[in-house]
Amino acid sequence: MKPLLLKDIVREIDGSLVKGYEESTIQKVVKRQSNIDQHVLYFCLAPYACNWDLLKTKQGYSIVVDHLTGEEPIHKDVNIILVNDCKEAYWKFICYYRSLFDIPVIGVTGTCGKTTTKDMINHIAKEDLMVHKTFQSQNGLHLNHGYLFGLDDSTQLAVFEMGVAYRGNVRSSGRYFRPTVGVITNIGEAHLEGCRTLENYIKAKAEMLEALSYKGMLIINADDENIKKIDMSNYQGKIISFGVNEEANYRANKISYANEGMNYTLLNSGKQYTVFIPGYGEHNIFNSLAAIAACHSIGISIETCINRLQTFRTMSRHVKIYEGYNQSMVIDDTWSCNPSSVKAAMQVLKNISKDKKEIFVLGKMQRLGKHLQEQxxxxxKTFMEMGGLDYLITVGSHAKLTGMSAIENGMAASKVIMVDSASELDSVLEKLSGENSCILFKMSLGKMKSEYRQVVVKYRQA
Structure with a gap:
């Protein structure tokens, strides 16, 4: 955090310093009483949230309150700021703190590819700029406060994931981050548990326009049918697109699978560029296009972006390839599991398995709410439309529905194996694995019993 003088904070939140020293320096801002320490500013956001008996032994901190009785047991070395409404004061302060940084801030949202796109942007930019970014795929609303106060005088670029569980999430993140560049990677069928319908989910992602204050740079996937449903009529800023669509500003063609990655030709403003990115899958090409467009928008040349992406490495459990157990080829894509990422993983399996036996291990798709069975x-059906599989192994009662659907759509019942435990899965794979097999694990391991992780680790290792 950039250190601030208390008197400046009091001015910006329209408060009154009823006790204390206005020249005090604030080095940290917190919303939890347990995090109070010296040089810390605490906003008492919940009514009567302050436990003054616990606070009476603490000193050297500042507190913002909207209610005082005059009988609170307060240490003499404590600054007290009185405001009309603590929550309103907090958001005034958030707005003030963000305004202190005249830097490019890139917000990234989308069903799939948020983390990879954000990490690609960081990988490209970090050689020239001091970058502050969200950690891995941790984009919950409760983390936004800490991410904002990660900005300091050394920060030259910020890249924030803006996730969606419910409508209003991107709007809330936008109040913290106020991005100058917004990226929407894609909109698939996910997070229906909170958003209820695909239409609501699209509207939730469309809040990126509001986060940008309907100005600035918006970067969107030109091939995504759901993004096309967003009403852009009130958007005053610049809209840039990426994809394979001929109208895309950053367009990929001549796409091919290469050794440990993807090749394609990038077309932009009448010029052509040869691109290689590590990691398999056409979805990864879209991630790279979004990252290149974002970095180009803040002044990094396309040539530089392409050159630096050659050394990019994806996060663990994101379509990672291994020469595994029993000489099987193993694809670990177990970070998350939703319809869009399942289709992308299937596409990778189809393209790299070559003549090997295709084995798809599917777990429960997450956060689909009442749409879970339907999806x-x-x-x-989608599996069969994409060419079918040699073996489909379903894990648990929900994935079993996928197996039954595959059979109904023409897959031999003997090729669909339904298991309910990690030991059953291991037993089946022992029989099917071998040098002529390609095993794809597609599930959300973080939401499953640890025994399943042990099975995946076993088959990843040679």
Whole structure:
């Protein structure tokens, strides 16, 4: 955090310093009483949230309150700021703190590819700029406060993931981050548990326009049918697109699978560029296009972006390839599991398995709410439309619906194996694995029993 003088904070939040020293320096801002320490500013956001008996032994901190009785047991070395409304004061302060940084801030949202796109942007920019970014895929609203106060005088670029569980999430993140560049990677069928319908989910992602204050740079996937449903009529800023669509500003063609990655030709403003990115899958090409467009928008040349992406490495459990157990080829894509990422993983399996036996291990797709059964059934049909599989192994009762759907759509019942435990899965894979097999694990391991992780680790290792 950039250190601030208390008197400046009091001015910006329209408060009154009823006790203390206005020249005090604030080095940290917190919303939890347990985090109070010296040089800390605490906003008492919940009514009567202050436990003054616990606070009476602490000193050297500052507190913002909207209610005082005059009988609070307060240490003499404590600054007290009185405001009309603590929550309103907090948001005034958030707005003030963000305004102290006249730097490019890139917000990234989308069903799939948020983390990879954000990490690609960081990988490209970090050689020239001091970058502050969200950690891995941790983009929960409760983390926004800490991410904002990670900005300091050394920060030259910020890249924030802006996730969606419910409508209003991107709007809330936008109040903290106020991005100058917004990226929407894609909009698939996910997070229906909180958003209820795809239409609501699209509207939730469309809040990126509001986060940008309907100005600035908006970077969107030109091929995504759901993004096309967003009402852009009130957007006053510049809209840039990426994809394979001929109208895309950053367009990929001549796409091919290469050794440990993807090749393609990038077309932009009448020029052509040869691109290689590590990691398999056409979805990864879209991630790279979004990252290149974002970095180019802040002044990094396309040539530099392409050159630096050659050394990019994806996060663990994001379509990672291994020469694994029993000489099997193993694809670990177990970070998350939703319809969009399942289709992308299937596409990778189809393209790299070559003549090997294709084995797809599918777990429960997450956060689909009342649409869970419908989406699992739909994926079974999709598998068959994409060419089918040699073996489909489903894990648990929900994924079983996908197996039954695959059978209904023409897959031999003997090729669909339904298991309910890690030991069953291991037993089946022992029989099917071998040098002529390609095993794809597609599940959200973080939401499953640890025994399943042990199975995946076993088959990843040679």
């Amino acid at each position: 699992h059934i739909k994926i079974g």
